Amino acid sequence: MTVLVTGAAGFIGSHTSRALLDRGRSVLGIDNLNSYYDPALKRARLTALEGVPGFRFRQLDIGDPEAVAALFREHPEIEQVLHLAAQAGVRYSLSHPFTYVDSNVTGHLAILEAAQRLPALTHLVYASSSSVYGANTKQPFSETDRVDSPVSVYAATKRAGELLSETYARLFELPLTGLRFFTVYGPWGRPDMAYWGFTEKILGGQPIELFNGGDMRRDFTYIDDVVAGVLAALERPPAAAEPGSVPHRLYNLGNSRPESLRRFLEVLEQHCGRPATIIEKPMQPGEVKETYADITAAERDLGFRPSTPIDEGLGRFVAWFKEWRGL
Structure with a gap:
């Protein structure tokens, strides 16, 4: 079976590609290797x-619909699509909004349009984000909550992707599953994420900017747990259960145990073996105070049961980071 993985040089994409290969699948990976963060890290993931x-x-930008369509025509053997390519980052979206529309809206639409023409396709799974919950105050976040109050351009584009997916599932009976990821972390992670920046600065003796006094909570989810959820989703395409229903499902993939940013930092300090120097900063535009995943549906339908506590997960990340940086 051939699986197309978009964003294969990314954090989640590279880990999931390896897991698929270990299961004996053939993986066709695409990525544009952009410079949002160091392309050398992306190339190192690909080398592995x-x-x-x-x-x-194949190096390819999903924001180019013609290139995407041509790739799909060249590979009619693709049976599953794991669409993880996207422009990530909440704060960056405030200063580069068009980049997010190009990748997360136009690019997502290009994948859907090409996928619905694949003769052998059985399922398309795509990455959404906990950011779609935006200004919601109800906790924990559930897939049945309204998500029409985004607080960043990034969140708005990810919600747009969900709506486009619902439309294509309805129009073409295309089996689609969207996964709302909650703050994924671990080895080979993303340099724009807090856990990477904190670790780099603690080990380098540099001060850390701590927003809102650390009074923020995140549902930190370890990469191995997320990969297990992604693979389970990929093997369970939704079906139209009755006439008029739509084969499109959304699932939260989170740890369902939110941790305070202060506690997160304390664990990093322990694994780094030194204290952090902290500079207090106010809450940043586009950020939310807390994310907390209700994973009832993912547990019921996918058998999703995250099991990695942050003490263990952050220990693995710090060990990898030291090796990566030669420390």
């Missing part, structure tokens, strides 16, 4: 994949 039998890679 390229030695595994069954992996092929």
Whole structure:
């Protein structure tokens, strides 16, 4: 079976590609290798994949609909699509909004349009985000909550992707599953995330900017737990249960145990073996105070049961980071 993985050089994409290859799948990976963060990290992830039998890679920007359509025409054997490519980052979206529309709206639409023409396609799973919950104050966040109050351009584009997916599932009976990821972390992670920046500055003896006095809570979810959820979703395409229903499902993939940013920092300090120097900063535009996933549906339908506590997960990340930086 051939699985197309978009964003294969990304954090979640590279981990999931490896898990698929370990299961004997053939993986066709695409990525534009942009410079939002250091492309050398993306290339290193690809290098680790390229030695595994069954992996092929094509550098391609999903924001180019013609290139996407051509790729799909060249590979009619694709049976599953794991669409993880996106422009990430809440704060960056405030200063570069068009980049997010190009990737997360136009790019998402290009994938949907090409996918609905694939003769062998059985399921398309795509990445959404906990950011779609926006200004919601009800906790924990549930897939049945209204999500029409985004607080960042990033969140708005990810919600747009969900709506486009609902439309394509309805129009073409295309089996689609969207996964709302909650603050994924771990080895080979993203340099724009807090856990990476905190670790880098603690080990380098530099001060850390702590927003809102650390009075923020995040549902930190370890990468191995997320990969297990992604693979489970990929193998369970939704079906139209009755006439008029739509084969489109949304699931939260989170740890369902939100931790305070202060506690998160304390664990990092322990694993780094030194204290952090802190500079207090106010809450930043586009950020939310707390994320907390209700994973009842994912547990029921996908058997999703995250099991990695932050003490263990952050320990693995810090160990990897030291090796990566030669510390």
